[in-house]
Amino acid sequence: MPTTISMKQVNKIYTTGKIPFHALKDVDFEVEQGDFVAIMGPSGSGKSTLMNIIGLLDVPSSGNYELNGIDVKDLSDDDRAYLRNQEIGFVFQSFHLLPQLTLLENVELPLVYAAMPGRERRERARIALEEVGLARWQNHRPLEVSGGQMQRTSIARALVSSPALILADEPTGNIDSQASSEIMKLISAFNERGTTVVLITHERDIAEYASRLILIRDGRLSEEQMSRHADVGVDTRFGAPAITEVNHV
Amino acid sequence: MFRESMKMAWASLLANKMRSLLTMLGIIVGIGSVIAIVGVGDGAKNLIMDEFEGVGTSSVIISARSSEAEQQDMITVVDIEEMRNLESVRLVTPSVSGFGYIHQHTRESNLMFYGVDQDYPQFISMDIISGRAFTPTELASRQPIALIERTSAEKLVGNSDPVGEIVEISSGGRRQTVTIEGVVETSASSFMSMAPDTGNGEEMPITLYIPLQAAQELISDRDYFSMILVMSDNPNMVEETGNQVIRLLEANHNNSDKNIYNKRNVTDLLDQANRIIGIVTTAISAIAALSLLVGGIGVMNIMLVSVTERTKEIGIRKALGATTGDIMFQFMTESVIVTFLGGVIGVVIGLVTSELLGNLLGFEAKVGITVILVALIFSSSVGLFFGIYPARKASLLHPIDALRNE
Numbered sequence: 001m002p003t004t005i006s007m008k009q010v011n012k013i014y015t016t017g018k019i020p021f022h023a024l025k026d027v028d029f030e031v032e033q034g035d036f037v038a039i040m041g042p043s044g045s046g047k048s049t050l051m052n053i054i055g056l057l058d059v060p061s062s063g064n065y066e067l068n069g070i071d072v073k074d075l076s077d078d079d080r081a082y083l084r085n086q087e088i089g090f091v092f093q094s095f096h097l098l099p100q101l102t103l104l105e106n107v108e109l110p111l112v113y114a115a116m117p118g119r120e121r122r123e124r125a126r127i128a129l130e131e132v133g134l135a136r137w138q139n140h141r142p143l144e145v146s147g148g149q150m151q152r153t154s155i156a157r158a159l160v161s162s163p164a165l166i167l168a169d170e171p172t173g174n175i176d177s178q179a180s181s182e183i184m185k186l187i188s189a190f191n192e193r194g195t196t197v198v199l200i201t202h203e204r205d206i207a208e209y210a211s212r213l214i215l216i217r218d219g220r221l222s223e224e225q226m227s228r229h230a231d232v233g234v235d236t237r238f239g240a241p242a243i244t245e246v247n248h249v
Numbered sequence: 250m251f252r253e254s255m256k257m258a259w260a261s262l263l264a265n266k267m268r269s270l271l272t273m274l275g276i277i278v279g280i281g282s283v284i285a286i287v288g289v290g291d292g293a294k295n296l297i298m299d300e301f302e303g304v305g306t307s308s309v310i311i312s313a314r315s316s317e318a319e320q321q322d323m324i325t326v327v328d329i330e331e332m333r334n335l336e337s338v339r340l341v342t343p344s345v346s347g348f349g350y351i352h353q354h355t356r357e358s359n360l361m362f363y364g365v366d367q368d369y370p371q372f373i374s375m376d377i378i379s380g381r382a383f384t385p386t387e388l389a390s391r392q393p394i395a396l397i398e399r400t401s402a403e404k405l406v407g408n409s410d411p412v413g414e415i416v417e418i419s420s421g422g423r424r425q426t427v428t429i430e431g432v433v434e435t436s437a438s439s440f441m442s443m444a445p446d447t448g449n450g451e452e453m454p455i456t457l458y459i460p461l462q463a464a465q466e467l468i469s470d471r472d473y474f475s476m477i478l479v480m481s482d483n484p485n486m487v488e489e490t491g492n493q494v495i496r497l498l499e500a501n502h503n504n505s506d507k508n509i510y511n512k513r514n515v516t517d518l519l520d521q522a523n524r525i526i527g528i529v530t531t532a533i534s535a536i537a538a539l540s541l542l543v544g545g546i547g548v549m550n551i552m553l554v555s556v557t558e559r560t561k562e563i564g565i566r567k568a569l570g571a572t573t574g575d576i577m578f579q580f581m582t583e584s585v586i587v588t589f590l591g592g593v594i595g596v597v598i599g600l601v602t603s604e605l606l607g608n609l610l611g612f613e614a615k616v617g618i619t620v621i622l623v624a625l626i627f628s629s630s631v632g633l634f635f636g637i638y639p640a641r642k643a644s645l646l647h648p649i650d651a652l653r654n655e
Contacts, residue, residue, distance in 0.1 A: 057568060057648045078572040085570020096565045096652065100260055112253050113570035157569070 002069070004165050004196040005031035005054060010063035012049050012219075023049040025219040027063070031198060033164070036191040038199045038210035039221075046219040048169075051200050055088055055167045056080045068164045085113050089158025091187075093170035095150040097142040103153045104129060104138040110161045128156040132186060148179025155186055159195070166190065166197045172206055184209045250575065251582075258583035261555070262590075269587060272551045275544020276591030276631060277598060279537040280624050284599025286533040288614035289606050290526045296612040297522045307339075307484040308372050309491040309514040311498070312476040322502050322509045323473035331497055332479065337490045339482045342368035343474035345464045349420030351455050353405065359454035360418055362395075364464025372478040373435050375458070380412035380431030383460065391462035395427040398456035399434045405455055418457065420467045427459060487514050541628070544591065545635035552584050552639035556646075563643055564651025577644040584636025585629050592628025596621050 012024040023046045031037050041047040052058035053065060056072060065072050068087055072080065089110075090096075097106045107125040116124075129138050132152040134145075142150050151171060158166050168187060172180035188209050191197045201207050213224045262269045313322055324343065332341045345364040350357050367388040369375070375382070378399055387394060395416075402411045414429045435458075465472060481490035491512040499505035556563070563576055571579075600616055607614030 052649055055568070057652075078574070081567060081570050081572045081575075084568065090568050092652075096561075096568070098562055098565060100264060109566070110569045112250065113566070113572075113575060115250060118252070 002033045003030055003066070004033050004035070004068055005029065005198070006064075006066040007053075007060075008064040010053065010060045010065055012046075012053065012058070013061045023219050024053070024060070027219075027221055029214070029221055031165075031196060033196055034191070034194055035212060036188070036197045036199070036210045037212045037214060038201060038207035039214045039216055040200075040202060040204070040207050041216035042202065045216045047200050047216050049219075050216060050221075051167060051169050051198075054165075054198060055090060056084050081113075085110055085161065087164045089161065089163040089166045091151070091154050091158050091166065091168035091171045093173040095142070095147075095154045095174070097150055097153060097157075099142050102139050102141055103134060103145070103149075103156075106142065106153055107157045107160050110157060114161060125156070125160055128160040129153070131159070132156045146179070147175040148182060151175055151179070151183050152186065155183070155190075159190060164196060166195055168197065168199045170201055171199070172201070172203070180206065250578065254579045254582040255586070257579055258586045261583060262586065268551060269590075272547050272587055273544070273591030273594065275540050275547050276588050276628050277544075277595040279540035279544055280592045280595025280628050281598040281602065282533055282540070283537045284596050284616055284620065284624055285602040285606065286530055286537075287620050288600065288603025288616040289610070290530050291616070292603070292607050292612050292614040293526055293610075294523065295615060297519060306515050307481045307487055309479050309481065309487050309494075309512050310476060311479060311491060311494055311510055311512045313509050314511050318509050320473075322504055322507070323475070324477055324498065325474070325501075326472050328498055328501055329474070329477065331501070332477070332494055335490075335493055335497065337482050337486055337493060338479055340368055340371060340480040342366055342372060342478045343461065344369065344476045344478060345461065345468055345474055346476060347420050347464065347468050348454065349418055349467070351405070351457070352417040352419065353414075358405070360420070360457065361454040362418065362420070362457045362459055362464055362467070364461040365458050366461040369458075369478070372480065376434045378432040378434055379410060380429070382431060382433075388460050389462075390460055391466055392460055393425055393427045393463060394430045394459065396431045396433040396458040397429050398458075399432055400453075401455040401457070402432045404453075418467070423467050425463065425467055427457070427463075429457075433458065487516070541631055544588070545631040548584050548587055548632060549635040549639060551587075552580060552636055553642065555583070556580065556639050556643040559643075560646060560651045560654040563646050564648050564654065567646070567648035568652060573644040576646075577640045580640035580643045581633065581636045584639070585632035588632030588635075589625065589629045592625045595628065596624055599624075 007027050007029040010024055010027040010029070011022070014021040014023055027050070029050075039047055039050065049058065053060055054067075056067065056075075059072070067083065070083065072083070075083065084090075097103075098109070101109070104122065104125050107128050108121050111121040111124060126135065126138060129135050132155055134149060134152055134156065137145055137149060142153065145153075151174075155166075155171075158168075166187065171187065172183055175183065184206060187197055187199070197210070199207070199210055207213055208226075211226065213226055215222050215224055311324075313324060326343075329341055329343050332338055343366065347362055349360040349362065351360040365388070367385045369388075370382075375396070377396075380396075383394065383396065395418075397405065397411055405411055405416075406414065410432075411429045412431060415426060416429065417424060417426050419425070459467075465474075477494075479490060479494055481487045483490075491514065495510045495512060496505075498510050502509070563571075566576060566579075603614035603616060
């Protein structure tokens with residue numbers, strides 16, 4: 001299997017405050033194509049930092065990160081923007097839809113920046129909305145629909161450019177439990193069709209949808225064996241997986 | 250991308266209609282006043298050109314400065330005769346003009362009258378609109394007849410025909426009853442009507458043309474002339490002919506040291522008019538430039554507010570793949586659209602204003618398409634220039650910081 005994410009000895013140190021803050025410590029992390037990985041950790045554990053680096057929104061202080069085989073170290077801001085546009089679909093906790101645009105226009109947005117012609121763009125956005133069951137709502141604006149529908153729109157937006165990776169940051173954090181399970185089923189369905197998913201959450205039952213569970217604490221990663229997937233062997237790359245007290249909400 | 254940016258800019262303008270309009274105000278005022286003043290200025294220039302076409306460029310008008318000239322300095326019949334013998338002079342006609350009153354029934358209006366002889370129409374075109382012209386015999390006589398200026402006729406009798414009307418005119422205590430024989434439009438009429446009043450708060454006087462001798466009689470009994478019109482043999486020698494005539498007058502009246510005589514020709518008048526229009530244009534343009542500068546700063550201010558308000562939007566767009574250039578372009582498009590629209594509104598207001606001013610002053614305002622295009626390009630450039638800083642600020646926002654913004 002080709003590797004979607006490959007991190008070696010990645011460190012992130014913030015120096016904005018008086019005391020430098022070591023947010024990620026020697027992170028080694030691989031995600032293969034088609035994987036569904038959940039990253040869990042308490043707040044302040046470094047999971048946002050990890051997500052920002054995976055999502056090319058931030059750069060490591062040291063170490064190596066390859067996304068889909070591309071070393072991102074020496075990329076310019078615009079190169080990273082291009083790579084985000086082509087390879088990563090974001091699903092955010094608070095949806096991050098543009099309120100002045102219709103759902104269809106929101107889904108079109110990544111294709112706008114990919115310079116796709118209008119007609120093709122609209123067609124693809126319409127198909128993506130159809131796949132998340134929102135074709136009927138395409139001309140509504142985000143504030144006219146429910147939280148679950150907004151999140152489904154952002155999943156459509158994440159998928160519309162057929163990225164290598166879906167990066168979902170607490171995708172169910174702002175919606176009720178019934179809508180949450182719909183969202184997770186949707187994400188799982190897309191994963192089953194071959195899209196790599198990295199999910200960041202602090203809810204264990206949400207993390208259970210994944211096939212791999214990574215725990216992060218104080219900037220260090222460890223992998224826990226999933227009980228549902230007993231056939232998957234323990235990945236010894238991350239050392240002892242004996243973490244039991246994790247933040248169950 | 251371009252169409253998307255246009256769409257987005259348009260949507261954001263509509264979302265803040267009042268704010269957008271207020272932002273445009275400086276641009277509207279600036280562009281509006283430029284268009285208005287150019288329209289009026291060019292219209293006035295055209296009018297003056299048209300008017301003086303009837304006068305001809307080979308003519309020069311010589312007059313004694315009324316403030317300084319004494320009895321012995323006045324131009325006499327002898328002077329005229331001697332001028333006619335000058336080689337460079339083709340034609341000379343004397344004229345007098347004076348102020349007085351015109352009495353009609355119980356009404357009394359200010360009067361400006363010109364004494365003209367048979368050669369006068371060769372200098373200043375006189376088109377008869379109704380009634381008839383003076384015959385040469387009448388012109389050479391002191392008959393109590395008059396031609397009335399078109400605009401004056403309207404003032405005097407409204408829409409009815411003044412021909413045949415008998416009016417009493419007076420000047421300096423002398424009175425004369427004259428019959429109006431015709432309505433005339435001279436090459437000076439609409440030029441006169443441009444000035445709404447004579448400057449001393451009174452209405453524009455009624456203008457009458459009467460035979461030269463009749464006018465002289467009304468002013469004084471003597472054969473003095475306040476003004477002569479001289480036509481040069483050679484249009485290129487007008488200046489020189491004028492000087493010759495003045496030297497002759499100074500020799501005859503022995504007053505070369507007093508600088509009594511004044512000469513004006515059409516080119517001088519045009520230059521003078523252009524100079525005045527130029528000064529007004531410069532002054533208004535300076536105000537307009539200031540207004541555009543202030544307007545531009547206003548646009549910059551609003552765009553900075555807009556960038557702050559839309560930090561999160563910028564973050565989302567960047568996360569989805571917008572490059573620095575894409576964000577820059579979006580905000581620049583917005584500021585250019587604001588100033589372009591301000592320019593369009595300004596052009597419309599300027600056109601309406603110049604049209605109204607033209608109507609008020611009695612001529613057709615003219616705004617060329619080039620002027621409009623330049624105005625629009627200029628107003629857009631203001632947006633381009635003052636949009637750079639806010640757009641740059643927006644484009645350099647870090648996506649993580651921008652996304653964190655709520």
